[in-house]
Amino acid sequence: MTFDIALWLTQDGITNGAIYALLALALLLVFAVTRVIFVPQGEFISYAALSMGMLQLGQLPGTVWVLIGGGLLAAGLDAAKAVRDGMPGRLPRIAAMYVVVPVAVSAIAAWAAPRQLSPWLQALVVLGLVVPLGPILYRIAYQPLASASVLVLFVVSMAAHYVLTGLGLVFFGGEGLRANAFSDASFSAGVLNVGAQSIVVVVTSLVVMAALWLFFERTLYGKALRATAINRVGARLVGVRTELSGSLSFVLAAFIGALSGILIAPITTIYYDTGLMIGLKGFVGAILGGMASYPLAALGALGIGLLESFSSFWASALKESIVFTVIIPVLVWRSLTSRHHVEDEEE
């Protein structure tokens, strides 16, 4: 391997690693707040990437039907509950959140599709389409089971993953799509040729991470989320609405998933079912970081990006095996260093 290739692989690895790092953060966040292992994160990635691709082809993304349908279902569930509770005052809010917003962004998407806007505006439209799916999914699938065990919540995640993947095939078809790069410019620094796309990815990831940090450290909602993550009952006692925390964490996760999809769309061809593997790599990164610390999770994910890029050079066929096996030595190391003690699960 020459130095040039190594540099190029490093650049590629860092670009992918930055995306995995974002995903790792979202997975950790959702897990900490809701105890959900968020498998459908992968679908937000592929929905966003494919919506981006369809907008660039001048077509209306199929996401709008999932969004409107899901919104109506969530609105129906909430409206029924509001009526049962004798609180019709909640109805306008429910309608605004689950019906008006989805229909409005769908209308914008329909308007934007034939117009070939700049990729930046298209990215905004895609965010508008995908992010509301987060709270809608939470309301329909997870909220009725919020107190169930991690295992049951995981199976819920898998069921939701099946539904969303199946709908993805229905609305996007089996063909893969690859979006145009935000910019074709490239900069040379010595022997290294840095593509503008890589810079966009890395800078966006850093900005989002900084914004998340500010959100958790400086805002009341961020602190409410952290409180819910640390002690659900305690948070409830001091007045945090834990359903709201769950919903909010799904908004953030959907945002990060959609953003990752938009960023990765020009880098690789995305199919309706590609998201799962991308999401899982974020997950492996999160584990490498110890499933608890955000900076370590981001570093771990970056490591996964680099490992993937170098192993695709040396042993392309076994790339996935290598990426997922690396977890084992890390776990061995952790099991050797952590003092063994018996611990009880909470009933």
Added chain:
Amino acid sequence: MMRARWPLVAFVLAIAAAPWIVPPFYVTLLNYIGLAGLVVLGLVLLTGIAGIVSFGQQAFVGIAAYTTALLTTAMGLSPWVSLFASLAVVGAFGLLLGAITLRLSGHYLAIATIAWGIALYYVFGNLPGLGQYSGIDDLPPIALFGWPLDTAPRIYYLIWTITILALAAAMNLLDSRSGRALRALRFRGVMAESFGVDTARLKVLVFLYAALLAGVSGWLHAHFLRFVSPHAFGVNAGIDYLFMAVIGGAGQVWGALIGASVLTVLREWLKDILPAAIQRTGNYEIVVFGVLMLLLLQRTRNGIAPALMRWLPKRTPRPPSPDAEPLPRRAQPEPGRMLLEVDGVRIRFGGLVAVNRMSFSVRSGEILGLIGPNGAGKTTMFNLITGVLPPESGQIRFLGERIDRLGQRRIAERGLVRTFQHVNLVSTMSVLENVAIGAHLRGTSGTLAAMAHLERGEEERLRAEAARQLRRVGLGEHLFEPAGSLALGQQRIVEIARALAADPVLLLLDEPAAGLRYGEKQALAELLRRLRDERISVLLVEHDMDFVMGLVDRLVVMDFGEKLAEGAPQAIQSDAAVLEAYLGGIE
């Protein structure tokens, strides 16, 4: 498992009759259900009962299938020989992965299982020796006395014989000494450990058992289809198995078969019905399937089995036989002999010295009270004695032997037995079963004997001992009630009965009166007085001074982690330093 036997009998008859009644297509489907059921049965024990979540069972299925495929095609061995080879390979993998991952806490383990599942899929798919993604074909059928099991109805009886045997073995196991320990593992591991259960070993055992069941399923699978390819062992298959366990009811043995049936049949029907109903191609079945699963979980989050079980008649619990030979008792030290010596013990948590220079001793036949206001370090002292925490300096000796580095299990073996301040019973198990856990170290039978129910003699003696201790503490009427349904005061007394079932040399009671109502305290005091009259040695940790006054021979008073006073109860009652600690001094 308080269920009648007849559902099992009826089930066996139905399975035996099925090939003559249902069309051939359904026989194939039943084969698939049996194959999946085997794997899911392992998951029920591993995940549902022991609380160890694994998404990686398909890896064991795949390893066994590939091992037997290689051995029977490339090397031409008989499938029966390769069965043992496959199980050996699966067992080795299981032990290796178990050793690496079982020490990790729950979520890491689950994720590690996903990761090795994915990694293995790509290994199967990329190794030229394993036929890459097209797999290995032309496997020989299994032959039974020269008769090849080469069609679905022919292999049907082999698959279902194995599945039903595994089901019966799992039921037997859960209703045994090892089974009780297993059922305590998930929520009450600390308690199980304090009664001598080697929880780490038990976890490896159940992991290995689940892996071997998956291995048998893989071997059958390979010779039923007579071809293996990586697609059957992808991460989706592993997730499907878990799906089946959760949908069926992961807490119950029957849940495995119910889940396997529901998912297999539902998938097949959706594949048939939907394209005809919707008149459009596309992956609609997966959407409908996901929606149905969501609805099902939102209706019954514990799965189908518990809902169905309510319709089955409950078996009248088998009363412990009165003429079971009593368990041997250990030789008790003669009265007055030194039992426990705590000598200059100290421990710090960060900057806080929780226990400092504590020294006291307990002699055989006496009741020593260790009292002190809240936060004095009593429970920490208790944890130091029972081996939950190691002291930083100082020594703890029991019958002259140092025990401060031994760990909970070894200390329990020596007859130092405890109760818990926060009631630590397995709430779904009966009172009798909970108390029988106390006698765990007085039995020796292992898991294999339990699966075959070869240990019934010892089991009867353990149950009789548990019943005897429950009658001793006055709970003889409640043997078969779930422990969680008793009042707090009664649960505390069950804790004491469980400790007594261990045949203790020294009984350690951790604040047994905390949170009890007046009447319950009276009943507890009455019980302790009776035990005292039987000359049982007790170390009683308590903060309620009135409660201990009439009970104990001597008192040690702790405050701020140090010994404040020691002596007869009357002397302590008028000790100025103690009064100040309890009532507050005049500033």
